[in-house]
Amino acid sequence: MKIAIISDTHLGFSNKTERKEEALNNALNAFALAIENNAELILLPGDIFDSKIPLIETWFDSFELFRLTKNAKKSEVRILKEGKELFFRGIPVIAIHGTHELRSRDFKNPLEVLESAGFIFYIHANYLTAEKDNEKVAVHGMGGVPEKKALDVLKLYNPNPIPLAKNFLLLHQSIKEFLPTQDEMAATISISNLPKGFDLIINGHLHWHAEKAFDGGKLLMPGSTITTQMKKLESEKQKGIVLIDSESMNTFFIPLKNQRNLFYEKISFIEATPAQILERLETKIDVFLAQNRADLIPLIRIKLTGTLAKGLTQSDVDLNKVLSEFQGKAIFSVNKDFSSVEFKRRIQELRDLHKTKKSVSALGIEMLEKNLSETSFDKNFDIQRFFELLADEDIDKSIEFLLEK
Numbered sequence: 001m002k003i004a005i006i007s008d009t010h011l012g013f014s015n016k017t018e019r020k021e022e023a024l025n026n027a028l029n030a031f032a033l034a035i036e037n038n039a040e041l042i043l044l045p046g047d048i049f050d051s052k053i054p055l056i057e058t059w060f061d062s063f064e065l066f067r068l069t070k071n072a073k074k075s076e077v078r079i080l081k082e083g084k085e086l087f088f089r090g091i092p093v094i095a096i097h098g099t100h101e102l103r104s105r106d107f108k109n110p111l112e113v114l115e116s117a118g119f120i121f122y123i124h125a126n127y128l129t130a131e132k133d134n135e136k137v138a139v140h141g142m143g144g145v146p147e148k149k150a151l152d153v154l155k156l157y158n159p160n161p162i163p164l165a166k167n168f169l170l171l172h173q174s175i176k177e178f179l180p181t182q183d184e185m186a187a188t189i190s191i192s193n194l195p196k197g198f199d200l201i202i203n204g205h206l207h208w209h210a211e212k213a214f215d216g217g218k219l220l221m222p223g224s225t226i227t228t229q230m231k232k233l234e235s236e237k238q239k240g241i242v243l244i245d246s247e248s249m250n251t252f253f254i255p256l257k258n259q260r261n262l263f264y265e266k267i268s269f270i271e272a273t274p275a276q277i278l279e280r281l282e283t284k285i286d287v288f289l290a291q292n293r294a295d296l297i298p299l300i301r302i303k304l305t306g307t308l309a310k311g312l313t314q315s316d317v318d319l320n321k322v323l324s325e326f327q328g329k330a331i332f333s334v335n336k337d338f339s340s341v342e343f344k345r346r347i348q349e350l351r352d353l354h355k356t357k358k359s360v361s362a363l364g365i366e367m368l369e370k371n372l373s374e375t376s377f378d379k380n381f382d383i384q385r386f387f388e389l390l391a392d393e394d395i396d397k398s399i400e401f402l403l404e405k
């Protein structure tokens with residue numbers, strides 16, 4: 001049986017921006033690839049929609065998308081639930097909801113609506129079987145739940161592979177090993193928590209393509225069909241669909257045609273001036289634009305970090321000067337996160353203060369000395385005398401002394 005897996009199409013994503021057509025276009029491309037490659041069953045591990053209450057326009061898009069499968073040549077696969085055959089037209093689609101479509105039990109989620117319209121089979125904490133000739137594939141699934149509760153829900157669901165079939169499990173959660181930070185809010189499920197005995201565990205949610213064999217199973221993340229968060233990992237991998245031959249269990253990744261490129265770069269500076277920063281930024285953007293091979297303008301994400309030259313703050317770096325030059329040539333996400341030298345030095349001074357047992361006035365003179373060394377006052381300036389005048393609160397005389405210099 002030829003099975004196509006398409007994840008995280010996020011219909012309705014960015015629907016107020018210039019990217020408003022991208023989610024549908026990429027999803028149409030993905031479904032067309034599945035049909036071209038003779039998929040007999042399509043699996044969707046969540047986040048078909050970007051929102052749990054899609055706009056009418058997004059519903060309209062989704063109907064256009066699912067008409068592709070409905071009007072395709074009738075698949076020879078039979079879909080059964082508890083031994084009873086279910087009706088469908090064209091190619092059957094089995095889906096779980098993602099975290100974007102999660103609604104409480106009192107409300108219908110968008111996948112239940114799609115199912116009611118005859119476009120998909122929706123599963124949550126149950127399974128369906130797909131059968132053809134002597135082959136049987138059981139598709140189990142657990143829709144996306146808040147990460148904090150994910151491990152508990154998975155344990156409660158406790159899916160069991162059924163005998164004499166290939167067993168697939170659809171999930172839509174974070175998995176600790178794929179995240180950069182160990183955070184309870186971000187993930188509770190580890191690879192070791194994944195149920196055993198499944199031929200393939202298919203996880204949506206994480207938007208980059210990855211496959212990993214583990215003790216007792218194999219994990220497949222098809223990745224999304226659209227870049228939503230401009231993550232570094234996503235800039236290194238293409239968007240596409242995964243095809244599986246359930247007999248051999250071989251998987252093939254097929255990239256989407258004409259997908260938008262994402263370029264990602266982190267640039268750090270040391271005591272930089274705004275001019276230096278803007279020049280580097282401009283050069284980098286030029287390099288990225290030259291690398292773009294797609295017909296669509298690329299996404300460019302640049303993170304600027306490090307320290308600024310003395311006396312400067314973040315607001316002195318005006319990125320708009322450069323970004324407006326490139327208007328219409330890319331979609332930018334550029335952010336600056338500079339810490340000032342000034343702040344770092346103060347912290348260092350406080351640390352030093354802790355270590356030494358110098359008198360307050362000795363420290364005061366040192367600090368004044370340091371500050372003055374960064375100004376145009378010459379070396380002959382009598383710091384000691386100036387400090388004592390200040391310490392004596394003799395402001396008039398202090399100013400007089402400064403003006404003399």
Ligand SMILES: [Mn+2]
Nearest residue numbers: 008047098205
């Ligand atoms: Mn998603």
